[in-house]
Amino acid sequence: MGKKEAKRKDQFGSKFGIIAAAAGSAVGLGNIWKFPYITGNNGGAAFLIVYLFFIFLIGFPIMTSEFIIGRKTGRNVHGAFERLAPGKTWGKFGYLGIFAAFTILSFYCVVAGWSIEYLINSLSNSFWELTPQQYSDLFDSLVVSGIKPVIYLVIFMSLTALIVMAGVKDGIEKYAKILMPFLLLIIIILDIRAITLPGASKGLEFFFRPDFSKLNAHAVLEALGHAFFSLSLGMGVLITYGAYVGKKENLSTTALQVTIADTVIAILAGVAIFPAVFAFDLNPGAGPGLVYKTLPIVFQQMPAGHFFGFMFFLLLLIAALTSSISLLEVVVAYFVDELKMVRKNATIMAAALITILSILCSLSLGSVKINLFGLSFFDLLDKISSNFALPIGGFSIAIFAGWYLKRKSVKQELTNNNTLQVKWFGIFMFLVKWLAPFGIGVVFLYKLGLFNLFK
Ligand code: TRP
Numbered sequence: 387m388g389k390k391e392a393k394r395k396d397q398f399g400s401k402f403g404i405i406a407a408a409a410g411s412a413v414g415l416g417n418i419w420k421f422p423y424i425t426g427n428n429g430g431a432a433f434l435i436v437y438l439f440f441i442f443l444i445g446f447p448i449m450t451s452e453f454i455i456g457r458k459t460g461r462n463v464h465g466a467f468e469r470l471a472p473g474k475t476w477g478k479f480g481y482l483g484i485f486a487a488f489t490i491l492s493f494y495c496v497v498a499g500w501s502i503e504y505l506i507n508s509l510s511n512s513f514w515e516l517t518p519q520q521y522s523d524l525f526d527s528l529v530v531s532g533i534k535p536v537i538y539l540v541i542f543m544s545l546t547a548l549i550v551m552a553g554v555k556d557g558i559e560k561y562a563k564i565l566m567p568f569l570l571l572i573i574i575i576l577d578i579r580a581i582t583l584p585g586a587s588k589g590l591e592f593f594f595r596p597d598f599s600k601l602n603a604h605a606v607l608e609a610l611g612h613a614f615f616s617l618s619l620g621m622g623v624l625i626t627y628g629a630y631v632g633k634k635e636n637l638s639t640t641a642l643q644v645t646i647a648d649t650v651i652a653i654l655a656g657v658a659i660f661p662a663v664f665a666f667d668l669n670p671g672a673g674p675g676l677v678y679k680t681l682p683i684v685f686q687q688m689p690a691g692h693f694f695g696f697m698f699f700l701l702l703l704i705a706a707l708t709s710s711i712s713l714l715e716v717v718v719a720y721f722v723d724e725l726k727m728v729r730k731n732a733t734i735m736a737a738a739l740i741t742i743l744s745i746l747c748s749l750s751l752g753s754v755k756i757n758l759f760g761l762s763f764f765d766l767l768d769k770i771s772s773n774f775a776l777p778i779g780g781f782s783i784a785i786f787a788g789w790y791l792k793r794k795s796v797k798q799e800l801t802n803n804n805t806l807q808v809k810w811f812g813i814f815m816f817l818v819k820w821l822a823p824f825g826i827g828v829v830f831l832y833k834l835g836l837f838n839l840f841k
Pocket of ligand 1: 412615619623710
């Protein structure tokens with residue numbers, strides 16, 4: 387191991403800690419808030435099948451590549467590219483990752499802030515006495531209400547910053563190890579409640595029996611885009627975390643475990659939501675409002691629903707928190723490594739800058755009209771990150787690991803200097819070199835509207 391690949395100070399302390407932290411990043415609003423509603427809109431199980439295909443054939447190899455790049459260099463997303471390709475344009479892709487962390491976190495904090503409001507609401511009896519129309523109005527008015535969501539997003543960002551400030555092992559890892567098992571427990575409790583409701587089987591059928599007639603090109607591309615978002619790929623979160631992984635860990639099995647954990651939790655979220663939605667004859671395709679507008683009606687009607695409602699919003703908050711930690715860490719690691727700041731100052735600066743953007747983002751939904759390219763600032767940040775930054779980032783990571791890095795050096799990192807057997811290395815390289823760039827390229831061009839493959 388040359389000086390170039392020197393170990394860094396910060397490290398995760400245990401295998402479980404690594405998996406909890408990386409799965410904490412992956413399992414987020416994407417799993418609990420977005421996956422159920424896009425599945426609901428795109429034909430249930432048919433969409434799920436396509437999604438699984440992308441998760442394992444494209445997502446998992448990219449995740450492994452990110453871990454490889456991170457651990458090999460022990461650096462943040464910009465520094466990692468810079469070390470492996472000194473003086474080349476590759477370092478710029480690192481900046482793209484940092485930019486994406488800013489944009490994603492800005493709207494992420496807004497949505498996470500809403501979950502704090504709902505968590506507090508769920509403690510009051512009057513919240514549980516509204517009509518369906520009132521739930522819908524409540525959400526719509528919260529979003530545009532100006533100051534309230536801003537307060538919640540600031541609270542959420544402060545929680546995130548406090549954990550990141552405490553460090554990799556004593557902050558990120560420690561909280562992930564507590565929060566992730568708790569998250570799993572909550573979701574299992576909600577699942578048991580949902581599938582024991584009378585009429586639940588219709589929901590399970592919707593989620594698990596494929597209706598291919600609803601599956602169109604848009605759905606297929608949405609599945610790939612979401613596979614990326616859900617696994618936290620394409621912007622260096624897992625490069626950053628990879629830098630904290632010890633040299634003895636098996637990177638590909640870690641990536642596989644994280645991929646499985648993320649997928650299982652998305653499916654468990656669907657199992658908690660759809661049977662309940664169907665049991666009360668509500669619409670599973672309610673879009674982004676599904677968890678905030680439809681689910682309160684579900685919890686209102688189910689036995690002991692107030693308790694389950696509270697648990698659900700707590701779940702949403704925990705899921706969002708462990709993800710936002712990972713996004714903030716991308717920026718903090720860059721400030722610490724490259725600008726030589728101490729962690730505490732780096733965290734305060736990163737959090738403050740992102741909070742400003744996030745406040746603009748929240749206000750743009752209501753009183754303050756910030757419209758660019760015909761989109762609110764909130765939608766703009768969402769679109770920039772998921773339609774541009776993540777696909778370009780993911781594509782670059784695949785090209786970098788598949789084509790730029792020497793095959794031998796990739797193998798060396800993956801097999802811990804040939805001390806581990808990785809039987810499917812050839813398949814892995816094929817996926818990284820060909821399938822991943824091709825798949826991501828198609829989605830990207832489609833989103834740009836340059837061509838329409840399936841029409
Ligand atoms: N994966 C998270 C979710 O599903 C969101 C997230 C965290 C993310 N870090 C990311 C998405 C990095 C893309 C890139 O909600």
